[in-house]
Amino acid sequence: MCLEIKLSLLRRLAFLVAILLQSSLLQAQDLEPRRWTHLPVGLNVAGVGLASSTGDILFDPALLIEDGTYEVSVAALSYVRAFDLFGKTARLDVVAPWAKGRWEGLLNGVDTVVHRQGMTDSWIRFSVNLYGAPALKGKEYMQYVTQNQNNTTVGAGLTVIAPVGQYSSDYLINLGNNRWTFRPQLGVLHQREKWQFEMTGSVFLYQTNTEFWRGGTRKQNPLWFLQTHAIYEITPQWWTSLSLGYAYGGRSTINGQAKEDDSRTLLMAWGLGYNFSRTQGLKISYLRSRTHISVGSDTDSITLAWSYRWIN
Numbered sequence: 001m002c003l004e005i006k007l008s009l010l011r012r013l014a015f016l017v018a019i020l021l022q023s024s025l026l027q028a029q030d031l032e033p034r035r036w037t038h039l040p041v042g043l044n045v046a047g048v049g050l051a052s053s054t055g056d057i058l059f060d061p062a063l064l065i066e067d068g069t070y071e072v073s074v075a076a077l078s079y080v081r082a083f084d085l086f087g088k089t090a091r092l093d094v095v096a097p098w099a100k101g102r103w104e105g106l107l108n109g110v111d112t113v114v115h116r117q118g119m120t121d122s123w124i125r126f127s128v129n130l131y132g133a134p135a136l137k138g139k140e141y142m143q144y145v146t147q148n149q150n151n152t153t154v155g156a157g158l159t160v161i162a163p164v165g166q167y168s169s170d171y172l173i174n175l176g177n178n179r180w181t182f183r184p185q186l187g188v189l190h191q192r193e194k195w196q197f198e199m200t201g202s203v204f205l206y207q208t209n210t211e212f213w214r215g216g217t218r219k220q221n222p223l224w225f226l227q228t229h230a231i232y233e234i235t236p237q238w239w240t241s242l243s244l245g246y247a248y249g250g251r252s253t254i255n256g257q258a259k260e261d262d263s264r265t266l267l268m269a270w271g272l273g274y275n276f277s278r279t280q281g282l283k284i285s286y287l288r289s290r291t292h293i294s295v296g297s298d299t300d301s302i303t304l305a306w307s308y309r310w311i312n
Helices: 003-030 136-148
Strands: 043-059 065-085 088-107 110-119 120-130 150-162 181-192 195-208 211-212 216-221 223-233 239-250 253-254 262-275 278-290 296-311
Touching: 262 296
Parallel strands: none
Antiparallel strands: 043 065, 043 296, 065 088, 088 110, 088 120, 120 150, 150 181, 181 195, 195 223, 211 216, 216 253, 223 239, 239 262, 262 278, 278 296
């Protein structure tokens, strides 16, 4: 194969791997239940999470790229604070992840491997429950929850993803995206005794990356994401959840040329949580994502998280 054709294939590999893998990891991290749960004012939750994700990358056959796979391990620190905002319950979420990954595939029959480790993009989320979750604490909160076991909450939020992850325009694959992303969201939660049914709709709005691979420019259309969860309280210590999500859109334009990288991905997850004291809890979850078009990625992820809670 001549050098010019090789470089062309490598460029297309870079575009697709960066787009598909970063999108998949972001969606996997996002399919999380109980984001609209009514919390007492003054609650703080600090957490540590570990995740392992593997997957297959599916390319257009014309690219001559086969058997694309990846393995990524992620460790993340998180913090949540619930507070009073004009009589409504609001919360602030902060997540800072670190990742180590290995990407492998056959490029025209030649095995190619890439390793990366370092910080990925961090994010901060502000949300407020606009209806059905008054700002309460202590005995007032406990009395309200006891008397309103059938209740509906409506909330709105905004997530800002900061480009602090490891990034270099010289690399084919990066852990960061080198751009700001803004994600407005609207959600509803219905509590019915031991059951919670939750739905969130959101859209990812991407800024332009003017330092894409080798000085290129990458723009991306909005990515729409809908997720729904069913949560059941088995006992006061145990709870479980089933989740579904669907991502649509997000086509990229590289140096003015539109790419065939639209996302049509179905995500499914199961979670199990255990509160082994008033202040500490564990959660394990499994997430599976499958693309519904001929290009994209199929992933499987397992997450283990520990949290510590206190009120001030």
